[in-house]
Amino acid sequence: MFIELLDLLRCIRPHDETWLVASFSKVNTRFIEEAKLGCPSCSAQYWIRGGVADLSGEVILPECEHERRAASHRREELATRAGAYLEATEPGATVVLGGLWAYAAQELSEIAALRVIAINAPSEVKESGTVGLVRVGSEIPLAAGSVLGVAVDAWFSTKIIESALRVVRPGGRIVGPAASKAPSELSILAHDDRYWVAQKAPEVVTISRGNR
Numbered sequence: 001m002f003i004e005l006l007d008l009l010r011c012i013r014p015h016d017e018t019w020l021v022a023s024f025s026k027v028n029t030r031f032i033e034e035a036k037l038g039c040p041s042c043s044a045q046y047w048i049r050g051g052v053a054d055l056s057g058e059v060i061l062p063e064c065e066h067e068r069r070a071a072s073h074r075r076e077e078l079a080t081r082a083g084a085y086l087e088a089t090e091p092g093a094t095v096v097l098g099g100l101w102a103y104a105a106q107e108l109s110e111i112a113a114l115r116v117i118a119i120n121a122p123s124e125v126k127e128s129g130t131v132g133l134v135r136v137g138s139e140i141p142l143a144a145g146s147v148l149g150v151a152v153d154a155w156f157s158t159k160i161i162e163s164a165l166r167v168v169r170p171g172g173r174i175v176g177p178a179a180s181k182a183p184s185e186l187s188i189l190a191h192d193d194r195y196w197v198a199q200k201a202p203e204v205v206t207i208s209r210g211n212r
């Protein structure tokens with residue numbers, strides 16, 4: 001994991017948000033290959049091994065690499081779709097691409113100048129200065145309201161959608177599998193037989209009436 005992307009990670013346990021303290025064992029030109037990540041709040045420990053941060057919380061993840069590969073499309077097409085669905089038009093913003101969407105990680109990060117956190121990415125997906133690889137269970141280990149959009153496929157726990165709702169900022173987009181129902185807080189913008197595209201409500205600005 002590129003060192004600058006490490007700053008985005010947060011402990012997955014339910015307490016006030018906190019970044020993680022890293023002890024590096026192996027670093028190669030600012031890419032952290034092996035490290036221990038400790039939570040200063042609850043003392044949870046996580047690991048980076050082979051460049052991949054594991055914040056799954058020891059959840060056993062389903063073996064679905066073959067299915068993901070079979071369901072994916074050409075990477076350029078996936079990147080175009082992910083960019084359009086997530087309205088990824090803000091250079092420097094962060095998006096989360098989960099499962100087969102992660103095939104588009106490098107292309108999308110280059111086309112749109114984004115940082116991409118690729119969660120449970122297929123093994124062919126490689127990390128870079130703008131693409132970080134993270135293993136997750138049902139929690140996305142990022143700060144609340146910190147990402148422009150999240151796209152996940154059908155091989156995640158359905159709880160991942162709640163976590164996506166937390167990490168997406170107001171007005172941000174979530175792409176979820178048709179098999180998981182979109183939470184009622186989201187407005188559905190589009191759907192087909194495989195995915196829905198939804199938006200989190202934009203922040204409501206209360207205009208002061210000036211009479212209090």
Ligand SMILES: [Zn+2]
Binds near residue numbers: 011012015039041042
């Ligand atoms: Zn913690």
